Amino acid sequence: MEDSKEIREKVLGIIGLGYVGLPLAMEFVRAGYKTIGFDIDVKKIDKLSNGEIYLKHIQEERVKDFFNSGLFAATTDFLRLNEVDLVSICVPTPLDKYRQPDLSFVENSARAVAENFKQGAIVVLESTVYPGTTREVLLPILETGGNKLDMEFYLAFSPEREDPGNEKFTTKNIPKVVGGLTKQSRRKVVEIYKTIFDEIVEVSSAEVAEATKILENTYRSVNIALVNELKIIFDKMGINVWEVIEAAKTKPFGFTPFYPGPGLGGHCIPIDPFYLSWKARKFGVNTRFIELAGEINTMMPEYVIMKTISALNRKKKSLKDSKILVIGIAYKRNIDDSRESPGIKIIELLQEGGAEVSYYDPHIPQIYDMRQTDLVMSSVKLTEELLKEQDAVIIVTAHSNIDYKNIVDNSSVVIDTRNALSGIKSSKIFRA
Numbered sequence: 001m002e003d004s005k006e007i008r009e010k011v012l013g014i015i016g017l018g019y020v021g022l023p024l025a026m027e028f029v030r031a032g033y034k035t036i037g038f039d040i041d042v043k044k045i046d047k048l049s050n051g052e053i054y055l056k057h058i059q060e061e062r063v064k065d066f067f068n069s070g071l072f073a074a075t076t077d078f079l080r081l082n083e084v085d086l087v088s089i090c091v092p093t094p095l096d097k098y099r100q101p102d103l104s105f106v107e108n109s110a111r112a113v114a115e116n117f118k119q120g121a122i123v124v125l126e127s128t129v130y131p132g133t134t135r136e137v138l139l140p141i142l143e144t145g146g147n148k149l150d151m152e153f154y155l156a157f158s159p160e161r162e163d164p165g166n167e168k169f170t171t172k173n174i175p176k177v178v179g180g181l182t183k184q185s186r187r188k189v190v191e192i193y194k195t196i197f198d199e200i201v202e203v204s205s206a207e208v209a210e211a212t213k214i215l216e217n218t219y220r221s222v223n224i225a226l227v228n229e230l231k232i233i234f235d236k237m238g239i240n241v242w243e244v245i246e247a248a249k250t251k252p253f254g255f256t257p258f259y260p261g262p263g264l265g266g267h268c269i270p271i272d273p274f275y276l277s278w279k280a281r282k283f284g285v286n287t288r289f290i291e292l293a294g295e296i297n298t299m300m301p302e303y304v305i306m307k308t309i310s311a312l313n314r315k316k317k318s319l320k321d322s323k324i325l326v327i328g329i330a331y332k333r334n335i336d337d338s339r340e341s342p343g344i345k346i347i348e349l350l351q352e353g354g355a356e357v358s359y360y361d362p363h364i365p366q367i368y369d370m371r372q373t374d375l376v377m378s379s380v381k382l383t384e385e386l387l388k389e390q391d392a393v394i395i396v397t398a399h400s401n402i403d404y405k406n407i408v409d410n411s412s413v414v415i416d417t418r419n420a421l422s423g424i425k426s427s428k429i430f431r432a
């Protein structure tokens, strides 16, 4: 507890203890609140109940403080929602197989709240959704049985802006946008949230708050697509896009750098903009930027394969029967999350092309049990012998603490999708 040792009187709850919910629970506890975490995943609840944490990027010191506080309890028992004064919902919001919003997790959580909430409870949706979800989907569920907004319960949307692994910006110091269904609902949330977060940004409605999050992630998706396209164009011209971005970012205004890569990954950027596309169609409008960005970013793994084939060709090798090692399967550096990772797609494409593929990722010992793939693989040990056996090595995620010079020295072909080898000069290196 940072600012005070006092135990505050309100009890806070979190539904969904994943990459977003668990750090949020830790912040609630740090601010001195008794906090109850709810999840349907028994394995997670068991771990937390045993004082263990499953998110590797959280510092040990913080984990110790969290459990030593005695303020946190984890449970699968949703009846305990009746002990909670404010509950934040942080459950997944994926797309279904037709690439339409799958709000089933949000709806199930809302039903659990509706059945068990304490009179006067404050409900905050934190999952990324399309504008209108809090009012159109959550409100009717919470009103079941005649409960009234701003009487029996309060309701608001406050987007999570968590960036796992970011050491500078963490849950506490990322400004927290809050939009209520009503002014009164917003005020109720702000009263508590201002004791937890460094800065609160109040907006006029839940819809504005929902749209804010979608704008942020669409902005990233579109700008990443732009540099990915420029990467292909500049490569044809023999220009290094990374050097161009380094130079462009010296402009002190009007330019924000974005970096190309092997494709988009993670729970957010590849998915969230399509929540807006779906909703926009209901208004008869197309989200052309979003569709185009999605198209460009989605074809990046194929571009990496094409560049790999061309590099192998130069060595008079074909992709079929080549041994290929993929370095880094997490969707970004230094984290243990491989959801929607382009690395998975790249492995699948290599296998389809007849290559013998292995991967190395110090943060992801195994790939299995993921929505987007049936792949089951284990990370190999990165040795000089292993590198020498490979026909090509592809760097998909540039984790730190990997000896990239050693990789180049012991490999015959290295495909670099992240500019991880920028300081190394070698004819074995191919950018993709």
Ligand SMILES: NC(=O)c1ccc[n+]([C@@H]2O[C@H](COP(=O)([O-])OP(=O)(O)OC[C@H]3O[C@@H](n4cnc5c(N)ncnc54)[C@H](O)[C@@H]3O)[C@@H](O)[C@H]2O)c1
Binding pocket: 015, 016, 017, 018, 019, 020, 021, 038, 039, 040, 041, 044, 090, 091, 092, 093, 105, 108, 109, 126, 127, 128, 129, 160, 161, 162, 163, 164, 267, 268
């Ligand atoms: N991961 C990020 O970096 C990030 C950043 C900003 C926003 N978001 C958004 O936050 C939301 C959550 O993402 P996440 O990455 O934390 O997901 P996650 O998969 O890591 O965690 C979600 C948790 O919710 C649990 N859950 C599912 N249904 C439940 C239910 N009915 N009741 C209780 N628990 C339930 C799951 O078991 C899981 O533990 C998503 O909408 C996502 O778009 C994620």
